[in-house]
Each structure stands twice: as structure tokens, then as C-alpha cells.
Amino acid sequence: ENMLMFVGAPEYGKEAGEDTSSWQTDTWYGTQYRITTVEQSTSEKWQNPVGNQLASHLHLPHPNEFLPSDFDLVTLPENTMKQYFSKKDSPPVCIQNDSEIQLWYKPDTAFRMPKVNIFVSFPVPAKDPTSSVGGVVMSLWTEWQNEVANVFAYAASMAGLHGEWAPNPKRGTIELHVSGYSHKAALFCRRLLETTVGTTAASDDDAPSLDSELWERLVHKMCDQYQSFFMAQVYQHAIYYMDQSLEAVPTPRTIEQRMMELEQLTIADLIAFHKKNFLSTSGLQIMVHGNVAPEQAIELGKAIPQILRGSSEPIAEAPPLKAAAPTLQQRIVQFPRDTSLVFRGKSWNEENTNHCALQYYPFGIVDLPTNACLSLLRHLIAEPAYNQLRTQEQLGYVVHSQLKTSGDHVKALVLLVQGEAKDPVHMDERMRLFWQSVRTQLVEMPDDEFLSHRKALYENFMESKKNLLQESASHWNHITNQTYHFDRIPDIAKHLQTRTKQDVLQLIDRCILYGSSLSIQMFGQGTEIPEIIEGNAENGNRTLALSDPIEFGRTQSLHPLPPTKEVQMVNLHS
Template sequence: MADPPSSRAAGIECLADGLEKPLLDNRSYRVIKLANQLEALLIHDPDTDKASAAMDIDVGSFADEEDMPGMAHAVEHLLFMGTKKYPGENDYNAYLTRYAGHSNAFTASTSTNYYFELSATSTSNSQSSSANSSRSSLPVPKHQAPLYGALDRFSQFFVNPLFLEDTLDRELRAVDSENKKNLQSDPWRLMQLSKSLSSPEHPYHKFSTGSYKTLHDDPIGRGVKIRDEFMRFYAKHYSANRMKLAVLGREGLDELQEWVQEFFSEVQNQDLAQLRWDGIPALSKDDLLTQTFAKPVMDQRNLDIYFPYPDEDELYASHPARYISHLIGHEGPGSILAYIKAKGWANGLSAGASPQCPGTAFFSIGIRLTESGLVNYQEVVRIVFQYIAMIKEQPPQEWIVDEMSRLAEVDFKYRQKIPASRTTSMLSGQMQKPSPRDQLLSAQSLIRKFNPEAIETGLKCLNAENFRIRLVSQEFPGEWDKKEKWYGTEYRYEKIPADFMSEIRKAAQATAGERPKELYWPAVNEFVPQRLDVEKKEVKEPAVTPKLIRNDANVRTWWKKDDQFWVPKASLHVLLRSPLAKQTPFYSVMGQIYRELVEDSLTEYSYDAELAGLEYAIMSHGQGMDVVVSGYNDKMAVLLEKVLLSMRDLQISDERFDIIKERLMRGYKNFEYTEPFRQISSYSRWLVSESGIINFQLLEEIKTVTAEDVRQFFPQLLKQMHIEILAHGNVYKEDALRITNLVESTLRPRPLPVEQWPTRRCIMLPEGSDYRYERVLKNADNINHCLEYTVFTGDAQDLRIRAKTLLLAQMGDEPVFDTLRTKEQLGYVVGSNAVLVSTLAGWRILIQSEKDCAYLEKRVDEFLMAFERTIREMPDDEFEAHKIGLVNKRLEKLKNLGQETGRFWGHVVDEMYHFDLVYDDVANIEPLTKTDMLDFFNKFIHPHSTTRAKAAVHLIAQASAADLANKTSDGEKVEKLVDTLVQMLGQLGLEDANAAAELKKRLQKVDVAKADLEGIVGAVGGYMKEGAGVAAEQVEQILAQGKAVIAQMLPTLGIVAPSAVAASDTEVNGEEAAGVNGTQKEEKKSKTVVIEDVKAFKASMPLSPGPRAVKDLREFEELGAKL
């Protein structure tokens, strides 16, 4: 196809003017190459309300210098910290936030990906906006288009970043905090263990994240100028010909192309070759035929088998590894999993190829073992090799590839849109692959040809001389004699014993007669969809509410025929409403075991349905149980009926019960060892829920549950209930009524009277209250505390309260991050959001940090006091931009059928049936004034408000200030103090390359180890006056405010006065008296009340009203049709 005239005129090469795309994709695509060899994918989406761009650079952590691990990752962080054209370190993110946007980036092994998303328009998408109707179809001047300004700022990352000296230390600490966040994460620990036990000749061996030590302390100790090194890395690897850009917007392709050329033509091109590692094995000969026993943080039992495997990027037409993973990872009858699961040895299995870099990949098989499977792991390995031998006995089967190809084609044909930033980030990465440019959307999805030779090449790699094993368990073998360098994972590493290797080699050559008869090839998939017809009827506007087509004592059925996505798919949600499901923690545990047993019994049957795009799920929650079936509607009723019959007629074997119970128990236990920020919200929800249940209660109760308990429980659960159904998608009203009859006739429950339905209500904290709940974290090796600081704003069903809470969250998002993370460097995990829990509204700030929660809470208080001024002084146009951004966010178009189903079902289960909530939100946001928000803030949020209601959750790392003090040497205390003081001075604009040395010199005269606060403050003041030339009056003013901050910060550095350590020990060992009945204690000199007894706390609090339907349900009824 000829280049578009605009491309030829500009000297731009058009690589593809259109892409192979899904049937219903209304986007237009063009791939161009600028004169500097930068490739760009342009995406015009006429319907999008979000614009986005992403840049993928073909360099990642594999390019790190050997003596500075984490360089690529550090450079990724530093690019956000200002450019020559936009030098402010938050210029970029402040601009995005103004248009309800966000940004992020990630560093992978061979690429670094930067992306952003923001409103597609600077005007409101609200129909009530006076400007909306007249402007929506008119061209917008480019300087008013949010995407134009964002591309301008984004492009400068790759044109002229500053690598500012004063941001360097803070961002390296952010990298360090990110690394510390992962230190107790098993996926990170086990991945690095595999890397560390690989060939040092291959970059797979490297540590990729980096730390303050590897990026700052060690290189500076060698005399390295680290800023120069980061700039050198950038100059060496960031070249236009290595960059792939994807841009998505409402604007036409020609206009997007003009913008890309305007901003990205400046990127320098060095004509760099692709980094490749062909011929360098990631695993040397000595690394093969080994077994590693790794001790995890979590209680888990995994067997992993790794085979070095070829990089298949060039085989995008046939995807041979997918054939192999389809067979080995199959879960149906005859599969590896079906056989070892029947023996009680496994709970799950996965298999597939994972490319590491150009030239290198692994094929891995992962098996989740039971206790018995751990004991018999060698037998499990033998079975895997026997199955591989069975596959190799016959040539690659074309019928299997044809079936896979048909399913892939259907999936691609009816693929729906995903959010804008996910689209651009994914496609910019895909552009690094060698597939044809017009196949950027389809190359990774479609199987275009049968390539038996490539399949056989891949299968040859799965042999008994080309693998290694990793066994992960807290119990076996019981002794681990080594520690991995970067994460401290304990492990044992050895050659596979000769007798075991002999058994493996024998299994790899096993004939049909020598293999178990339970291993055989999969059957033809009966769930492949046949009927894919969709009756499309044009509508002026899609309906925003489903219809209520049955409403009686037994059943309530909601239905909507899809009228905007036109895919042959549907979703069925069935709520089995019963108070038994979560009446107590004991009943909740039984409900979860029951659910798991049903799913366990359906594994073999449902696997083919899952392959064919039809899935189910069962969920247990406070109102009962949900059964969900979603996917291609062709055979949906067949799967639903099988699920319901399995629920009704479940036969519980003692063996499977014991396995499921043990697996759930480990899950409850392991939750206590997840990262603190992943735990904390469960505690805050529990505190404000009238009858909430928390993880540690489940862990206690599950110990006593028996198989007979569950056998008695589930018939009672199903005996009496109310059924509520949503049928949505490519289903007609008659279909929905048939499904309703199917559910009702299969389960045959007695009606549950409305007055017995579970009611959800929240604790309402009184005005002026300030509560704190503390819990010490279980993981003794975790070094991070976590704070969730929540201020409550009232009843979430009050639309004015909702609107103000949502707008406050929009206005506070970027300042929270910029102040508490970027500037104060409190931790890597910092965020804020509106809290809308059931009937309760609020705003929360969350921080995970090495600093203790008391210090973090004070920093939040300081931030909020300053934020009041931010609101008060906010320019009117900025305030209006926040409102428009929030309105457009609330009105963001649904991308696919699943999102619409999720919205409908959320409104059904919350029993408010507020299907048009987003429009009511907008109607209440638009009239808000800055005065409204300032009054709202001062009443509900400001720390000095006498009417605010606040609750904080403190998750406390086990190491106390005294422990930390004892573990930290005097020299380390001084070093940490100096680093922190330099950082604090930098925030005041006092950057000085000699500050650290000067402060260290002055602190030599101070007893830092004994927390001599006056001496430390005096040393800082002396430096400011004499070393930094600050006026004496200004120094006194700064120190008057800063002294308290330094005092709070010292314990987090392990600097504690001996008297404080003794007092801390006395309080802990003496169990200082609580209040009356031991329920609450009021802190001295503070109005904060520490919650000691949650039951007593809840009993003393008023409750919110329960959820209330916004309309009489008869207004939704359409009951005319009957079967």
C-alpha cells in the first residue's frame, strides 16, 4: 500500500497503514518510522475518553554494569525527575493528575517500558456541561488537547533528562525501598536464587533491582561519580532506533503523526545493534542435572523443572511451545495433573516457555505439591518424564494444533478493548518482536501454521540430560547450608543423585507398556464454541440498567441483552443469599472448604471449557455464595448445570478434604506473611464492619473443622436461600428465564424471607474521635511497618458526601505521592484513595516504610496541615481542571462486556440498585466550589478539626526501637543520621556536595548513639550557619520546627536514649495497665484511643443505616414474558 501523502511529504516511512485486528475493533492504526529510526504505532480511537502513550526501550537490567547492579532500574526512576524543558521534578505527574491521569514504568531483563494515561479531552464529557454538546465533535486546538501537552513532557525523557544531583539520592533510596519491599517476597527470592545459580557468563545471572548499597555506597567507595555513570548508561543505550512508541488518542492518525514527529524527532539516534546473547548458555553444563532445595518465607510446596529452550521469537506464525505446554499443562483426563492428583500428590500444574532475552529461553513445569507429594517428589518427576516420552512417541498431532488454532482465532476475532495504558504499554513492547508490523495485534495470538519440525526441535530440549530441579518447602529436607547473596534465601544445592538420575533416564525412555495406563492423550474438546451469531441492533444509547424479569419470594432475576459490545459472550451471576455462609468464622471456613471441594471435583471436567473461553467461579462472602459462569454463551448453560449439580451432590472423600483443608490452612497462615501493605486493608475493613471476619479468626477455626462438619453444613446452606441472578450479554430474555428455572429446579431451596436476609452495616465513628488499632506482624524478618490513616466523611449513600470525598481524593492524589514518597522518601509504597466501604465514606493515606508508624502518622498530619493551604491557594482553573478530570473519570466508557457486568453486579449485591450512580455522582460533583471543598476539608480532614473522625491502623514490624538500637553499631547510627539529615536539608533547598562530610565532622563531638537531641540539633544549626551561610534568624526558625521531626526520626535509625530503651522494655514486660475491663486505653497527653478489644470497641459505636434501594424495584420490572 502506498504511503499516505502526509508521510511522504514529511520523509516518514510508513511501515503499515492498518493492522490485522479483531472483528469489532473500530480503531484505526498506522505504524511509522521517523527519520531517526524511531518506530511509532499510532492508534485513533474515536470513542476513547482516555489518551495514552508508551515508550519501550530495547535495553534492560541485562545491560547493567557488573559492578553496579540495578543501573537500568535506577535510570528508569531518574528520568521522571525533571528534564531541561520541564525541570520541575513533578512537572510531568502534576500535569497528568490535572487531567485525571497517571504514569508508571518498569524495567525488565531486556527492555524498559514507560507509559501514561490521562483524559482524552480538557472539557467535561458530562451531558449537563454547557460546553459539551457544542464542542464534542469540533476539532480542538492542539494546545488544548491533554495528550499534546503530555507527549511534549513525556518526549523530553528521551531527549534531555537532567539527572539532577539533588534528586539522585532520593531516587536511589526509592530504588532501595522497592528492593526492601521485595526482600520477603517468595517470587522475587526464588527468581533471584535461580539467577544466582546460573552461569556468570550470561546476564541472566545478574541482580536486577539494585539497592542503595550497589548503586551508591559501593561505587562511591570505589571513587566512582555515580551521576556520571547513570548519564553514561543512558547515553550508551538510549537510542532512537531502539525505541518503540505507541500513542492512542481521539485525534486522527495524521494529527497524531504530526505530534509524534514534532516531539520525538529530536531523540538522538546512534544506530545501536540489538543486544543479543546467542551462543551463551544461561545454564552451563555444571548447572544442569542439579537439584536445589529452597526454604521459602511462605508455607508452600512447589516442584519446578527447568529445561533450557530455544528463543522462539522468530516462530510467531506457529508458536511450537504452545503445543508442548498445551499437552504437559493439560488438566483433563489422562493428564499428568489428573494422575498425580488422584494419587493425592498435587493440587495444580502449569507449563510453558518463558523467553529471557534474544537467544535464551526456558521451558518450565511447575507443580504444587501436597504433603504426600513432597515425600514422593522423585516419583512425580518420573511421571513427568514418562508423559514427555509418550508425547515424543508420536509425531506432532495436526488435529491438536488445528483445535488450538480455531480457539485462538475465535478468541482474537471477538477480543474486546482493554484500558488505554495497558494497550499502549503492551503494544510498544510487542513492537520489539520481529513479527510483521501489520500483525502487531495478532502475531502473539494466532497460530497460522502447523510446524511439526519446530515442535520436534522444542521437544528434543525436554530430555533427561538438559534440566534441573528446584524443590521449595519449609519442611524438606530440613537442612539448608547456603544463603543466596541478595535476598538471603536459605538453600541446598547438589547434583541429582546417580540412582535418581538413573530412574529419570529410564522414565524418559519409557514405552507404552512401561507407563501408567492413566497417562494418555487428551480427547477432542467438546466445548469449542459453534454458535457465534450475534443479533446486532443499533441503539441510540446503550441502556444503563438491566431489567427485572422475575421477582418473587424465591428468585429475583435481572437481565440485559448486550447493546454495545456485540460479542457472542455472556455472564451469569447467581447469588445464593443465605445468612449461614458467614454467620461465624467457623461457618465462613466451612463455606470456603465447601467451595474449594466443589472446584476440586470439577477440575477435569471444566478444563476443556476453560480452554474454549468458558469459565466458572464460586465465591463465598457475607451475603452467601456467588456462582459465576462467563465466556462464549454457546455452551454456558451446560457448564452452569454441571456446576450446580456438583454443588448439590458433592461427595466428600476424607483424603481430598484433608488436602483441601491443609491447603486453605496454609493460605490463611501465609496471608500473615504477605507484604504489610497487602494485609492492612483487611484490618481497616474489619474494624468498621458490624460483623466482619478477619484472617486470624479463620486460621484458628479451621483447625477444628472436620469432613463431617462440611457434609452436614452444605445441605443446610442449600436448603433455604434467596436466589438473585444477573444474565447479561448475548442472551435473550427467554434464555435468562430458562437459566433461572435451571438454577431453581436443580437446587430446589425453600424461600428465605426478606427479614432474614443478611444486612451489611458499618461502624460510624463519632465526630471528634481518634482511634488506633495496632498489630505486630508475624514475619520476624520483615523490616517494614505499614500505616493506613483514614478520615471518615459520613454516609456513602449521601451523594453530596460521596462527591466531595471523590473530589478530595482526586485533588490529593499527586500531592500525597510527591510529598510523602518523592520528597520525604518515607517508603516505596505510598498512596491515597477514596474509601467507599458499603455505607461508609472516607479518605485514606497508606504508607509502607522502615520508619515506625508513629513517625509516619505525624508526617501525614504535617502533610494534611500543609494541604489545607494547597486547597486554599489553588488557582481556579486548576480546581476546575480537577473537577473535569474527575467527571471524565467517572464517565469513562466501559471497555468490554465484563466491565459492564461488573458494574451491574456490584449494584445488585450492594442492594442499592443504583445503576445510574456515575451520572448522579457527576451531577453532584459539577456544582462544587473551592469554598465547598475547603469547608469539607476543615470539617472532616484537618488534624486540628474538632469534628473529624479518624482511625489509623498500625502494622508493626517485630523489631522494636530497642532491638534496632542494639543491632546497629555506633558508626552505622552516625552514617544513617547523616544520610537522613542531608536528605532533610535538601528538601529545604540546601543542597551541598560537602554537607555529609561537614555534618559527620560536627557530629563527632556529639554522643549520637545515646540520642543526644540537643547536640544533634546544635550540630545541624552550626552547619547551616557556618557551612551553608543561612541567616541566624532563619536557622532558629527552621530548627524550632525541625527539632520535633528529628526526635521522631531518631528511633527509626536505631538511635535511642538508654532510658528510652529501658522504658520500652518496662512497658512491654510489665504489660502496662489498660483501661477499664482492658478494652481501651487512652494515651497520655493525647486524645488518641488505642483499640485493645475490637468487640468492645464495636459495641460502643453507633451503626450506619443498612443499604437502601434508590428506587422501588417495581420501576425496574419487565415481567410480561413467560416460558
């Protein structure tokens, strides 16, 4: 009897065939509207829901099965903590390692919260997961599974649990991430996997969970992601061309080709990818990190293959999982010696008049002392680069330096500038002069100032992780790249303490001033691209034009893969 209700719809009034002659019009927006009362018959029906069967449609929300009620912190035996987890930053340990799964475990020794992170990596048995079709289908599949899981994922999020499927086409894997309160995290993880297995069964009947409306939404979302790249900042286009020249994949594709192949994909293609039941593979990598006992982690590790099989039988009696394809390892191009490569291109955005110059200096595969020295060099140039290139010379409003890691083990230093005032050829020349000034400033730098920079970087390396998820992500990266070097950052920090000014100067001379380089020069709209003049540069390098970054990446020698490492399994029950 006392209610104010608003009803609005795109097709309302004239669009719905109603007479709107008596409707009012909003002064500012010109929107037509009317104010009316609820009909008496409707009001009586609402006041008496039991008598007119409305009660059957009214109910309280269903109980949220993901609400946690157990917030007790797990305590491990004292001898186990002392042997394996005596420090806050102790690495995870492998507690199961066989043909089916590799299970890593670590209790929360730093934050002591009733939370957990569960990461699962599923290898995709495809010949080339990095190909455009493989990458597109993997992305579509993860979007599909996330959409299907929304039915119960919202309730889980209200209970402090979050889960997501994510593709990793460069490694040829699909990952499942679950985080939140530990009491119901395993239940949520099981529900996500059971839903995925359920969509496999549903796909036999033309996949009711993947109708044309959902398919169009998935494709439209991915198409928008590609389209947004064309409208992105020009420095992102420069990074794209840099990556194209570095990564050696059997069937590389441009963004345009990926979009064309996305348009050609059909529901049947995604269902065919799904029917391969790629989740039923061996070689699963799992990490359980947080407020969970080892026995609970092992129980979850056993349950995952059983869910994928669709069988609750003990693992020893269940049919074996299919063999997985070897995990893909990204190969990185080895740059030719004494060569300065130059690529010039145009921004895709027709309204963008900004230019960008990007310089890539390859260092190759480096040991820990060199890695420490390279990190120190990047730390030393961060502020001078911004001060000189942006504030003093006003080359651009974006100045960025980065220590880049490609393929988990190949290092390089990247410096880029984006702006509208100067063309990228001029930017590149000034950036090269900047490196000479860096060397001069370093020679003249007092020893105490150099030591203060080194100390600041050391403290940054040794800074503790801010939260459990940040710590989990760091451990997970070392697991998935199969280096298992969990103490890499502290080890680099140890070598940093012995690096000298002379070490940094030698690095600048060898790899910056007289080393190979790649210059990506992106021109904004309205500016013609000048021809690249090849020949010998002042530093003795050959200057060569790079016309096709993809072809360059396919025709060069490759850095060797990092050596494989054995995983030592521990028994936390002994």
C-alpha cells in the first residue's frame, strides 16, 4: 500500500504501441514518462500472495554452501616446521610427484590468516598451443568456463572465495586459480572442476551450456580486446613488435590474422576442442599454499584426477589418465653480434599523433652476479632517464626503463619514450646520447652515493611480500617455469652486495654502448616514415633495417633451453 516503483525499458511507450499523447516530457533530456497508480486487481494480488499461488515463486535465498565457519589456524608438528618451514619465506616442498600430478605444499608461515591459494596447471595436448588458433580457442574456452561457473561463483565471492580459469598459451597450459578462506576453498575448487567435466558431458548434446547467445557474447568480448589493441597507446604497439622479433614460434600470427581466425571459428570448433577432454591428462602441477594441513592438500591432489576421470574409484583401480604432451617451453631469439637493428612502423590508431622510440639491449643468458649488476644498472638509470629525457629535453611524457626477462632466463634492458613533440628518429638519437651521459655520471659519482644506490636496491630485493597471494604467485612462477629456484631473488641480492662501480661500467661498455641493439621506432599519424640508412655505426656495429619482425624471429639462432632440474619429494608424515 506504500510503494514507489520505477519501470523503464528501451521498448516502452510508443515503441510498445502505447498511446503516449498524455505522457509528460523531461525538460533536460526529452525523455517521455508518465506517473500512474497500480491497478486495484494487481494490488490485491500482491497483498494476498498465498491465495493466488504467488507464494510458490517467493522464497528466501538458498543457503550459501561456501560460507566458512572454521577459522582455526592449522598447526604442523614442531619437527616438520623446524625442518622445512623454519623461516617466513621458506619455499614450498613437493609432497607428491608421479606421472599424474606434481603437488607442492606450503603452510602460511608469514601472515597466519585462515586463507589459502590453490593453483592448478593443466597441460593442453595440442601440437602448437602458441599458434593463433590454439591461443584463441584456449582463451574462448576459459571465458566459457568462467561464464558457466558464474551460477555459483557469485555465491562463493560473497563468502570470500574467488576462482578463475586463465589461459597460458606461451606455456601450452590452462590454469585454475582459487583463493580465499581455507575452510571451503577445496569445495569450491571441486565444484569448478565438476562443472567443467559437466560441460564435457553436455557437449554431447550440442552443448546446451554453450548456446548461440553465449557464443556471440564470448566472441564479441574477445574481438573487443583485439580492437582495443589497435586503439592502444603507441608504446604498446612498439612492445608488440619487439616481442614479435624475440619469440620464435612455429606458426606466428599477427593481431590481424588472429582476428580473421576468430571470425572463422564456430561453436563446433570450440566443442571439438572441449571434447578432446584435454583436462584428462597427466602432468598436472598443483600448489596448495596457506592454512591447510598436508593431509588436506594430498586429499585434494587425489580428488582432482578422480574428478577429471568422472570416477570416484581409488586411483589405483581407476583407468589411467591420458599421457600429456610435453610442457611447451618458449624459445628466444639470439641476436646477431655487433648489429644494430632498426624497425620503423606506423601506429594503427589513425587519430594518434604520438611517436615512440624503444631501445632493446640484449644481454642473453646471464649468471646471478651479472643479473645483480644488470638490476643495479636499471636502478641507477631510472631517475636520470625521467629527469633528462622527460623534464629537461621534453622528448615525451612517457619515459620508461625495464629489466626484461624473456622465456624465463634471457635478460635484456629496455628503454622507451613516447611523445608528440619529437619524431622517433630524434628520440632514438637523444636516448643513445643519454647512455653516454649515464656512463660519465657514473664515473664521477662519489663512492658513498653509489653504495647508497646499491643498499636501496638490496633492501628492495629483501623486502617481504605484502600478502599471501603475492607470495603464492612468486612460488608458482618458479614451479611452472620448472626452475624451482625459489630463493633466486635473495641469491641475486647476495651477489649485489659485491658489485662495484667498475662492474656496472664494464656492463655499459660491453652491452649498451658497443653491444647489439634493437630500435623500434613508431611514427604517429601525419608523419612520413623516413628510409633507414644501413651501414656502419659510430660504435662499429652494422646498422640493418628490420622489415619483418616475425620473419626475423623465425630465421635467427635460438638461445638454448635452461637445464632441467630434478624435483626432490619430501614426506611430511615421516
